[in-house]
Amino acid sequence: MSQNNISIEELGSVEAYSEQEKPVRLAELWSEGIAVVVFVRHFG
Amino acid sequence: MLCRQQVAELAEHYTSFSDKHARLVVIGSGDVSHLKELRDVTGYQGELLTDPSRQSFRLLGFTSGVGGLMGMKAIGRGFRALRAGFAPGAIQGSALQLGGAIIMNPDGTIRYLYKSREAGDHPSVQEMLAALEGKAT
Numbered sequence: 001m002s003q004n005n006i007s008i009e010e011l012g013s014v015e016a017y018s019e020q021e022k023p024v025r026l027a028e029l030w031s032e033g034i035a036v037v038v039f040v041r042h043f044g
Numbered sequence: 045m046l047c048r049q050q051v052a053e054l055a056e057h058y059t060s061f062s063d064k065h066a067r068l069v070v071i072g073s074g075d076v077s078h079l080k081e082l083r084d085v086t087g088y089q090g091e092l093l094t095d096p097s098r099q100s101f102r103l104l105g106f107t108s109g110v111g112g113l114m115g116m117k118a119i120g121r122g123f124r125a126l127r128a129g130f131a132p133g134a135i136q137g138s139a140l141q142l143g144g145a146i147i148m149n150p151d152g153t154i155r156y157l158y159k160s161r162e163a164g165d166h167p168s169v170q171e172m173l174a175a176l177e178g179k180a181t
């Protein structure tokens with residue numbers, strides 16, 4: 001599925017990491033409900 | 045500092061998102077070891093992740109380059125953030141990488157998409173909350 005020229009499958013397969021260094025697939029964020037995902041520029 | 049100000053603002057409104065049954069997640073691009081510091085300085089208690097590869101940023105088409113840092117609006121926002129008490133820390137992640145936001149439905153469709161145009165141009169909390177109510181933005 002693609003929306004706004006964004007591949008949702010590819011996006012969902014990306015792994016981000018928690019403070020405990022646990023990998024989290026982005027698709028898990030919205031698999032059970034609406035997710036508001038804010039991408040910040042950097043941590044500084 | 046603009047990033048810290050943005051996350052602090054999200055921290056203030058955290059319950060507004062949970063009240064609407066939405067899962068709020070903040071994703072940065074720095075090293076995992078810096079997540080705790082960001083949490084400490086912003087008071088953000090929600091989910092905090094990082095994508096050091098910035099693959100998600102690229103897939104979403106978020107701007108990366110010096111153009112997003114040089115605008116007068118970005119400079120003005122920087123001064124306002126300083127006045128608000130958000131002093132700059134050591135930059136963790138790519139300084140050239142801008143962010144944005146998505147609101148995803150459980151079926152994998154995008155409800156809301158915002159791409160920052162320059163440093164300090166953040167998705168509006170009110171706009172995101174309105175999107176959760178199904179209002180056009």
